[in-house]
Amino acid sequence: MSVIGIDLGTQSTKIGVARNKGIDIITNEVSNRATPTLVGFGPKSRYLGEAAKTQEISNLKNTVSGFKRLVGRSFKDPDVHIEQEYNTSTLCDANGQAGVEVSYLGKKEQFTATQLVAMYLSKIKSTAAREIKLPISDVVISVPAWFTDSQRRAMLDAAEIAGLRPLRLMNDTTAIALGYGITKLDLPTAEESPRRVVFVDMGHSNYTCSVVEFRKGELNVKATTYDRHFGGRNFDKALVDHFADEFKEKFKIDIRTNPKAWARTLAAAEKLKKVLSANPVAPLSIESLMNDVDVRTVIKREDMEEMVRPLLEQLSVPLEQVLAEAKLKVEDIDSIEMVGGCTRVPIIKETISKFFGKPLSFTLNQDEAIARGCTFSCAILSPIFRVRDFSVHEIVNYPVEFTWEQSPEIPDEDTSLTVFNKGNIMPSTKILTFYRKQPFDLEARYSKPEMLPGKVNPWIGRFSIKGVKADANDDFMICKLKARLNLHGILNVESGYYVEDVEVEEPISDEKEGEKKDADPMETDTPNGNAEPKKTRKVKKQVRKGELPVSSGTTSLEPVTKETWTEKENAMTMEDKLVADTDEKKNELESSIYELRDKVETTYSDFASDEEREKLTTKLSEIEDWLYEDGEDTTKAAYVAKMDEIRFIAGPIIQRYMDKIEADRQAILKAQEEAVAKKRAEEDSKRKPEEEGKKTEEGKDSTDAEMKEAPSAADGEATSAEKGEMDENE
Known part of the structure; x- marks a missing residue:
């Protein structure tokens, strides 16, 4: 199982993987750490990433960039027409969504931005799988903080079409903040003042500022502002x-x-x-x-x-806004972290530093900080990794309201409610209560459309609550609905249920005001010896009685459409693979012709008869002529068949050569073994006389030792005898 973070940028994409107790950035097929975010279309296949970049100039009209900024939008959105200025392909209305019209496999085709993102994510998936040699599934993908519900749903749909399972769609600056905070060991504790950091992210097309407060083990995003068209x-x-x-x-x-x-x-x-x-x-x-x-x-x-x-002049606007929304002043900020390739421009650094009146900080990798943060998030959410506990508290950027039709039985009922306000913590769950006698519908939308990017439709979704009916007394059913803004920043009514008011008895406390609550409890006996009964009272409580089915209508793709697009993506992937394999076989055939033509006159000349040499040379010339005429554009099977024809003639010659090489190798090994054995025998023969001489010397030494010790012993005995005689005389 893999842990992958994807920084899906407008210009380039970085892939992070958790391994070796850290985060690595994966290199692509040409050893680059950043893969161009491009999708190209050709007469035989697609070009994705580096391949699209290689042929971009020669295939301008069929190479698409910036498709992330088109996802989840309608073609009528003015932001889409701004993107046309930076795109060489023709943007169009594809089934009501922003898309592109290109020439693919020799005919005009239209693809939605969701399909384009899915194509590119398929490439990223294969790049990651090739590098870590594991199947790729669980990922965390970065998105701009200003993405709306419809854009986030489109990103999830694209990821699913590509065969990925996003654990979280993470805002760019939040990912940066996580990568910054999780590695810091000196963050203040809960009792201390938080560390306030402004993250300034300026990339290819987007400028975002976030104020984040850090304490040990957690971060809180206080405010995020942006300029969507500055980079x-x-x-x-x-x-x-x-x-x-x-x-x-x-x-x-x-x-x-x-x-x-x-x-x-x-x-x-x-x-x-x-x-x-x-x-x-x-x-x-x-x-x-x-x-x-x-x-x-x-x-x-x-x-x-x-x-x-x-x-x-646009630089200071988001900076002023983010401080105002966070209710902070410049002097309240502890550090300003700069991220994004564009923050290397000296005049930008100078302008931002002047605004805050303090030096800027560049402790993070400006190009890879988002990918690293996404990978940390994926590791936290994945069950296979143990990561230091770190809570991430994101905020709601656009206020969300629910509207509904007024109940006939409640003429003064309000018909709208702002459930999630701007600045609320996310993810978040709210319980909504309704009194109804029949099924009803809710509609979710952004309450302040003027805050949305471009002309995005503020409508989020429609939720139908089924199974509602009056009770036995023709009274209202009390309906409870669970509305949730999840980790992705997407709104759903996750479930519904109904409750009933039921009378239950609960004990009444006899404690009077001023009595000690920590006094030891005592049992009081009544005159007849029985314990005094506890006093109770009847209260009404709501008890959950049953479920209410909820059907949703949102901007997410219909299952049938998603399945169709998934099948089409798989078919295009197989077509790309077939074309790549065909090109590989063609190149193999071409290189074999040149290699054999040279070797048959040099390396293999002693192993081929004149007849074989002439036959092989003729066959090589024949296939070479075919390769540059009829074989210029043919099938994989045709190239394999031609390769087999060459092997049929060249095989015996090459086998003789290989047999000679093997025989020579065996002879060399045998000679080396004999030389080693001879050397060992010589060493053994030299060592034997030396050992025998050594043994003789050792024997002589031991004899001398015995001879020297004997007189000592005799002397010792004589001394003892003399001593005995002296004792007797005394």
């Missing part, structure tokens, strides 16, 4: 607009009329921006950009900063 891509576009004007004047070419030239300039501008983050001046050079014209220019850092000056 590195805005800086890139400002540079490209400048270069477009310069190239038009200086080189007489208009890159705005040529999508390929625009895309190449955009890629060069992004690299230039990174160079200017570390250097005051940077050159830009693109060969044959357009109409065979080479372009060269130089730009200074201060020139770029002047170009993006209007953008920099």
Whole structure:
């Protein structure tokens, strides 16, 4: 079982895995720690991740980026049309959702953003499985804090289509905060003032600020604000607009009329921006950009900063908002942690540091902090890992209300209620009580549509409560409904039940005010010797009597649609695998032709007769001609058959060569064994005389010792005798 965290970014994606008592970031097939968030479509297969990046310039109209920002939206949403400015493919209305129209397998196809995310997550899943050599299932996926219920449901649907089981959809900055806090051993205790940290995350297209309070073993998100359309891509576009004007004047070419030239300039501008983050001046050079014209220019850092000056004015707005919502001042903040690739730009660091009046902190990995936080969260939620206890208290970003039709029997009944307010802790459960005599419906929506991103529909879902009826006395049924905002930030009415008021007896305490509650209890006997009966009273209590079925209508995919899209994704995956295997067999055939043609004249020349050599050479030339004509685009089976034809002729020659190699190897081993045995025998023959001489010396030494000890013994005896005689004389 795996523990995986996925930072699904607009531009690139990072994958974290819990192993070796820590978090590792997985590398992809080309050993990069970040995989481009791109999906491309071709005449034979799809291109996902690195493959899509490789052919992006040559396949602009069929390569899709930024699909995460389209998920869960309608095509009419103005935010979708903003995304068209940064996308070379054609966005469209796909079954009422934002999607894309591309050429795939030689025909026009439309795919929704949910399908695009599912395609990409399938690639991420295979990358992770290849690296850790385990099946991938449980994951935690990052999402922007401003995602609504419909966007979060679409992400879950996409993950399920890709064969993943998301344990949590985690807000970007909350994931960063978890990765920061869980590794700190010096956090204040519950009795001390919390440590307040502002996390500033600026990536490719999104700018988010969060104020988080830390205590030992827990974090509390106090406020989160954002600018959904501010990030590195805005800086890139400002540079490209400048270069477009310069190239038009200086080189007489208009890159705005040529999508390929625009895309190449955009890629060069992004690299230039990174160079200017570390250097005051940077050159830009693109060969044959357009109409065979080479372009060269130089730009200074201060020139770029002047170009993006209007953008920099947006930096302080979310910072001011987040402090206001958290009810804090600048001096209340203990630390400002910077995360995201765009926070490396010097003018951005300078502006934010000036706002807070203190130096910034860069203790986290700016590119991988979100992936690490998601992986920690997955490890906490997974039963197979033991992780330090750490509670995460997220907040509600948009207030949620329920509305319903007024009951005919209750003319003054309110018909709406805000159940989850902005700033409430999440996940959270609320119990709603209704008095009804017949089934009824609830409708959930965001109570302040103006707070939502773009023009997202504020409607969340409709919940029908079944099985409601009047009781035997034609009185109301008391209905209880459990509404929950879960770990994903998704709202559901999870269950319903009804209760009845029942009279029960409960004991009455005789304690009077002022009596000691900790006095020892004493039993008082009545005159007849029996214990005094305890006083009771009758009270009404609500007792759960039965369940009320709840049917839901939400923006989640219908099971039939999800199943259809899953089958289609599996079919496309098999098609991709077949094309990849076919290309592999084609490359294997081509390399075998060149390798054998060389070896038959060199390595294998002594093991093939002239007839065999000529036959093999003829066959290789024949298959080579076929490969570059009829075999340029054929089936996997055709390449395998041609490979078998070559093996049929070359096999015996290669076998003779291998037999000779094996015989030589055995001869070398035998010679080595004989040499070792001979050396050992020589050592044994030398060692034997030495040992015999040593034994002789030892024998001689022992004889001398005996001879020396004998007189001593005699002397000793004589002395004793003399002593005896002396004693007698005395």
